[in-house]
Amino acid sequence: MEHDIYSTEGLYKIVEKADLSATISKHVIYAPLIATKAKAGHFVILRSRSGGERIPVTLVDWSPENGTVTVIIQAIGKSTSEMNALKAGDSFSDVAGPLGTPVEIKKYGTVLGVGGGVGIAELYPIARAFKQAGNEVVSILGARSKDLLILEAEMASLGRVIVTTDDGSAGKKGLVTDAMKELYAAGEKLDAIFTIGPIIMMKFVAEASRPHATPTFASLNPVMLDGTGMCGGCRVEISGKPKFACVDGPMFDAHQTNFDALMKRTAAYREQEKESLEKYGKDHQCRIGLH
Amino acid sequence: MKQNLGRHQDAVARRSNFDEVAMGFGLEEAVTEAARCLGCKTKPCELACPVNVKIPEFVDLVHKEDLGAAASKIFETSLFPAICGRVCPQETYCEAACVLKDKFGPVSIGRLERFTADYARKGGLIKPPPCAPDTGKKVACVGSGPTSLAVAAELRKLGHAVTVFEALHEFGGVLCYGIPTFRLPREVVRFEVDMLRKMGVRFLKNVMVGKSITIEELKKDFDIIYIGSGAGLPTPMNAPGEDLVGVYSSNEFLTRVNLMEAYKFPVSDTPYYVGKRTVVVGGGNTAMDSARCAMRLGPENVTLLYRRTRAEMPARAEEVENAMEEGIKFEFLTAPVELEGDEKGRLKRVKCIRMALGEPDASGRRKPVPQKGSEFYIEADSLVVAIGSSPNPVIQQTTPGLSANKWGGIIIDEATAKTSLDGVYAGGDVVRGGATVLLAMKDGKAAARAIHEKLSAKGN
Numbered sequence: 001m002e003h004d005i006y007s008t009e010g011l012y013k014i015v016e017k018a019d020l021s022a023t024i025s026k027h028v029i030y031a032p033l034i035a036t037k038a039k040a041g042h043f044v045i046l047r048s049r050s051g052g053e054r055i056p057v058t059l060v061d062w063s064p065e066n067g068t069v070t071v072i073i074q075a076i077g078k079s080t081s082e083m084n085a086l087k088a089g090d091s092f093s094d095v096a097g098p099l100g101t102p103v104e105i106k107k108y109g110t111v112l113g114v115g116g117g118v119g120i121a122e123l124y125p126i127a128r129a130f131k132q133a134g135n136e137v138v139s140i141l142g143a144r145s146k147d148l149l150i151l152e153a154e155m156a157s158l159g160r161v162i163v164t165t166d167d168g169s170a171g172k173k174g175l176v177t178d179a180m181k182e183l184y185a186a187g188e189k190l191d192a193i194f195t196i197g198p199i200i201m202m203k204f205v206a207e208a209s210r211p212h213a214t215p216t217f218a219s220l221n222p223v224m225l226d227g228t229g230m231c232g233g234c235r236v237e238i239s240g241k242p243k244f245a246c247v248d249g250p251m252f253d254a255h256q257t258n259f260d261a262l263m264k265r266t267a268a269y270r271e272q273e274k275e276s277l278e279k280y281g282k283d284h285q286c287r288i289g290l291h
Numbered sequence: 292m293k294q295n296l297g298r299h300q301d302a303v304a305r306r307s308n309f310d311e312v313a314m315g316f317g318l319e320e321a322v323t324e325a326a327r328c329l330g331c332k333t334k335p336c337e338l339a340c341p342v343n344v345k346i347p348e349f350v351d352l353v354h355k356e357d358l359g360a361a362a363s364k365i366f367e368t369s370l371f372p373a374i375c376g377r378v379c380p381q382e383t384y385c386e387a388a389c390v391l392k393d394k395f396g397p398v399s400i401g402r403l404e405r406f407t408a409d410y411a412r413k414g415g416l417i418k419p420p421p422c423a424p425d426t427g428k429k430v431a432c433v434g435s436g437p438t439s440l441a442v443a444a445e446l447r448k449l450g451h452a453v454t455v456f457e458a459l460h461e462f463g464g465v466l467c468y469g470i471p472t473f474r475l476p477r478e479v480v481r482f483e484v485d486m487l488r489k490m491g492v493r494f495l496k497n498v499m500v501g502k503s504i505t506i507e508e509l510k511k512d513f514d515i516i517y518i519g520s521g522a523g524l525p526t527p528m529n530a531p532g533e534d535l536v537g538v539y540s541s542n543e544f545l546t547r548v549n550l551m552e553a554y555k556f557p558v559s560d561t562p563y564y565v566g567k568r569t570v571v572v573g574g575g576n577t578a579m580d581s582a583r584c585a586m587r588l589g590p591e592n593v594t595l596l597y598r599r600t601r602a603e604m605p606a607r608a609e610e611v612e613n614a615m616e617e618g619i620k621f622e623f624l625t626a627p628v629e630l631e632g633d634e635k636g637r638l639k640r641v642k643c644i645r646m647a648l649g650e651p652d653a654s655g656r657r658k659p660v661p662q663k664g665s666e667f668y669i670e671a672d673s674l675v676v677a678i679g680s681s682p683n684p685v686i687q688q689t690t691p692g693l694s695a696n697k698w699g700g701i702i703i704d705e706a707t708a709k710t711s712l713d714g715v716y717a718g719g720d721v722v723r724g725g726a727t728v729l730l731a732m733k734d735g736k737a738a739a740r741a742i743h744e745k746l747s748a749k750g751n
Contacts, residue, residue, distance in 0.1 A: 099502050228458045247502075275557055
């Protein structure tokens with residue numbers, strides 16, 4: 001089917017929606033221009049409705065044939081809860097993109113993907129692209145517990161998967177970095193590492209690979225507003241210099257990233273986020289266990 | 292009779308709302324003010340207007356209380372009178388040329404233009420202008436700010452198909468994300484965009500040219516591309532501590548407040564942070580807008596730092612006066628040198644230094660010279676950097692063969708607005724660097740003429 005990339009007909013409609021866990025949902029959205037242009041590592045900015053805020057989400061999949069893009073969203077605050085309450089047939093009011101700089105896909109040899117939580121969804125298209133480029137892909141997937149583990153089968157279709165959970169309810173009990181250290185201790189040859197997940201996790205992945213000098217890249221997730229490079233709200237410090245994650249990234253050399261500064265900046269609106277979520281929780285039946 | 296400057300919202304009351312400060316004329320005031328116009332045959336005001344609005348003629352129609360005809364008269368040269376009447380610095384254009392200026396004060400042309408447009412809009416007197424039959428030619432405008440809107444209006448009237456691409460979710464560029472509602476209500480911008488829609492201009496949001504789609508790709512589907520992507524890259528101070536939480540670029544601060552309506556948080560979802568004390572750095576209109584927005588978010592105080600004196604401020608005199616009336620404290624001849632934070636990485640205080648004016652620099656303005664030993668501190672929870680902006684470089688970087696200068700400005704042939712690429716034109720802030728709404732519209736009008744000539748040429 002031919003899709004007119006300049007048409008607004010049916011734009012941003014959710015054609016398929018699936019709940020992957022109590023708080024994580026997959027949305028397949030009609031957006032033919034984005035579907036045509038998307039590459040591994042691209043993200044979109046979503047707004048669920050007028051008056052809503054702009055939320056950056058990495059593309060998980062895309063289909064130029066169907067004119068759709070797929071995102072996976074974890075409900076962690078008001079806006080993401082509201083998005084995951086949308087049903088198939090509903091529409092997002094805005095999906096802008098594809099944004100950011102795609103990941104440079106080349107042949108490294110063995111590529112290790114390290115995904116944490118909903119970051120596994122964002123790791124998937126990158127791991128798939130590396131696999132298609134002839135790399136051997138090994139993945140470490142970390143989650144708090146078994147019910148929060150997503151896309152295990154999809155990742156397993158690309159290569160060996162090691163699962164870790166904080167509580168031991170699936171795979172090995174422990175952190176993704178424990179599994180990394182075991183790989184290094186076993187003498188496995190790792191030619192590049194790509195990590196996506198909570199900032200603290202990515203920081204420790206970078207520290208675990210630093211002594212081995214394995215090229216390591218992290219997909220950074222600062223607070224974003226426009227996502228087009230006009231405000232600098234998403235600035236991060238790479239090799240001591242400011243970069244805009246929305247246009248220069250979001251993937252950067254993890255060994256050159258100032259993760260501590262990034263963590264401080266992402267905490268900027270914690271109080272307001274809490275206020276907004278509490279108000280939402282009072283107005284709606286709470287889906288994410290706030291009450 | 293003296294010039295009537297119109298009524299304004301009370302200086303204290305307006306500190307707690309985002310409603311328009313200048314309240315505009317009533318019909319009687321407008322007719323009385325219009326009566327002051329001498330109807331000069333030489334039309335110095337019209338010649339001084341960058342888009343040559345037929346000023347004596349429309350003012351005469353206001354005097355005759357024929358507001359529909361007055362609005363149509365303005366529309367002959369400008370489709371955006373409700374915007375221009377509000378944000379154009381008339382004191383340096385039409386009103387500066389008014390023969391009454393020195394003795395009695397100029398005719399309030401800007402306020403009359405605004406009154407005419409508002410009256411005609413509210414009264415349903417505005418009809419979209421007729422468009423020539425379709426030419427079959429397709430034009431893409433990149434960005435939906437003032438310069439692209441002007442191009443779209445002119446070319447659509449001439450029968451060309453126009454598609455406007457906007458990266459954000461609202462149309463209007465700086466008219467939406469930059470200029471606050473207390474200077475330009477959003478219904479005015481939406482009305483103008485809707486009028487273009489009724490004329491058949493197609494508007495596509497959420498498309499960032501250079502990322503979502505490239506100029507080269509657009510060239511396959513459009514005969515002409517006009518780049519009006521503005522100067523949306525904030526200039527940093529490069530002072531230590533600029534990374535602290537609470538430090539904003541004016542673009543981020545104004546986008547949060549204006550485009551995302553953060554001032555309504557938590558009714559709207561986008562948060563903001565001003566704390567108890569806010570500092571704004573800069574002396575232009577963006578700095579005034581930032582300071583005045585901050586004041587309306589309820590901090591204890593707002594201080595503006597400017598490294599020269601009031602006389603050198605690039606901001607409109609009216610905006611500076613408004614800001615002062617609203618209680619914003621001005622520290623002239625002062626610049627921040629370092630931002631200091633707490634253990635959580637939040638801004639705590641600003642180390643400043645006093646300046647003295649030295650010799651004139653390349654721009655002709657006297658250069659501020661730091662005074663040794665004059666350092667002092669200002670306590671601050673948030674700080675907005677409003678010291679300028681340059682063109683967003685994404686299009687330049689992703690378009691091979693498109694020539695730009697070292698500031699990222701697209702280089703054009705001044706007579707035709709043509710870039711180094713065939714069929715690609717540019718204008719507004721992406722060429723000039725941060726300038727004014729009116730110059731952006733003027734560029735758009737001129738570019739539209741050149742584009743129309745090109746599209747009408749034989750063999751095209």
